[in-house]
Amino acid sequence: MERKISLTGIKPTGILHIGNYFGAIKPALELVNTYDALYFIADYHALNTMKDPAKLRASIREVAAGWLAAGLDPDRVIFYRQSGIPEVFELTTMIMAFTAKGLMNRAHAYKAQAAANSEKGADPDAGVNMGLFTYPVLMAADILLFNADVVPVGKDQIQHIEMAQDIAGAVNANYKQLVLKIPRPAVQEEAAVVPGLDGRKMSKSYHNTIPLFLDEKDLRKLIMRMVTNSQPLEDPKDPETSQIYLLYKLFSSAEEQAALASRYRAGGMGWGEAKEELFRVVNRCLAPLRERFRAVIADVEGLDRILKRGAEKARPIAAATVERFRKAAGIELY
Ligand code: ADP
Numbered sequence: 001m002e003r004k005i006s007l008t009g010i011k012p013t014g015i016l017h018i019g020n021y022f023g024a025i026k027p028a029l030e031l032v033n034t035y036d037a038l039y040f041i042a043d044y045h046a047l048n049t050m051k052d053p054a055k056l057r058a059s060i061r062e063v064a065a066g067w068l069a070a071g072l073d074p075d076r077v078i079f080y081r082q083s084g085i086p087e088v089f090e091l092t093t094m095i096m097a098f099t100a101k102g103l104m105n106r107a108h109a110y111k112a113q114a115a116a117n118s119e120k121g122a123d124p125d126a127g128v129n130m131g132l133f134t135y136p137v138l139m140a141a142d143i144l145l146f147n148a149d150v151v152p153v154g155k156d157q158i159q160h161i162e163m164a165q166d167i168a169g170a171v172n173a174n175y176k177q178l179v180l181k182i183p184r185p186a187v188q189e190e191a192a193v194v195p196g197l198d199g200r201k202m203s204k205s206y207h208n209t210i211p212l213f214l215d216e217k218d219l220r221k222l223i224m225r226m227v228t229n230s231q232p233l234e235d236p237k238d239p240e241t242s243q244i245y246l247l248y249k250l251f252s253s254a255e256e257q258a259a260l261a262s263r264y265r266a267g268g269m270g271w272g273e274a275k276e277e278l279f280r281v282v283n284r285c286l287a288p289l290r291e292r293f294r295a296v297i298a299d300v301e302g303l304d305r306i307l308k309r310g311a312e313k314a315r316p317i318a319a320a321t322v323e324r325f326r327k328a329a330g331i332e333l334y
């Protein structure tokens with residue numbers, strides 16, 4: 001039986017953090033055993049916010065190296081850059097004709113920006129480029145082009161995938177045939193939202209991240225600087241309301257979690273000690289990733305070659321979808 005298809009992308013808009021790792025990269029890599037996988041760097045999505053070429057160029061390579069360091073095997077996964085697949089932009093234009101403007105008005109990212117503007121008394125569209133406004137259409141094209149069955153993402157991306165479902169549904173209904181496969185989101189519940197250092201969702205925009213490839217010294221410093229309340233050392237503490245413990249859970253076994261939780265509840269353990277424990281398990285997990293990342297990022301040519309080869313493998317699949325759409329739509333090539 002043919003395997004189903006898993007597809008996901010990450011925007012190269014900065015360095016990867018453990019939210020990206022647990023929310024997107026790790027679950028995606030687990031699916032490689034049971035799905036045909038296509039994973040990519042969404043560089044044109046990043047262009048909406050990244051206008052500095054040196055930074056964008058560096059971030060594309062860093063995110064690509066991050067995937068490889070995390071264990072992506074380019075012989076088993078089709079791994080490429082969005083910009084290497086011109087068919088993405090053809091399909092984007094085609095599906096624009098099936099995307100209600102009202103649907104885009106409801107997209108979270110656009111709505112949040114418009115609401116923030118209105119709150120300041122500014123024009124709701126201030127600072128909104130068409131790339132941001134039509135972001136979900138390009139993302140739908142990324143997904144629909146490759147007949148994806150599942151799209152592993154964090155919770156915040158579910159709305160975008162539902163929009164891809166709507167758009168594909170509108171296309172199929174119009175042509176009364178299955179032109180585009182309807183994808184579904186795959187969200188891993190326990191890592192659906194990785195908390196940041198300050199208790200909010202971990203995100204670059206909140207400056208509350210634990211970067212994945214930080215060296216050991218800086219990682220320790222970052223964890224030690226976590227803000228805690230002023231509960232005295234001897235007080236019993238509630239693990240489930242502690243940021244330190246919530247992060248610890250991501251990196252430890254059930255036994256380790258139970259042990260730390262009972263030390264919290266017993267009292268006599270200060271926040272400093274809890275942070276040391278957190279650092280120990282985080283570093284245990286990230287040290288091998290960090291080593292591999294350094295090796296991969298040092299070989300830029302090798303990295304670029306992998307992405308180019310991935311695009312070569314991906315393009316025939318993309319071309320077949322565009323061809324199918326053209327035929328259904330009456331825009332055949334002569
Ligand atoms: P950021 O919020 O830092 O800008 P991105 O929006 O670039 O991160 O997210 C890239 C991928 O990582 C997406 O699939 C997103 O759902 C996932 N992700 C980001 N932050 C988290 C988090 N805190 N918890 C779970 N998944 C996350």
Ligand code: TRP
Binds near residue numbers: 007009011142143
């Ligand atoms: N919008 C996704 C994010 O923030 C990135 C992305 C672009 C994506 N295209 C995609 C994810 C296609 C899954 C499938 O991070």
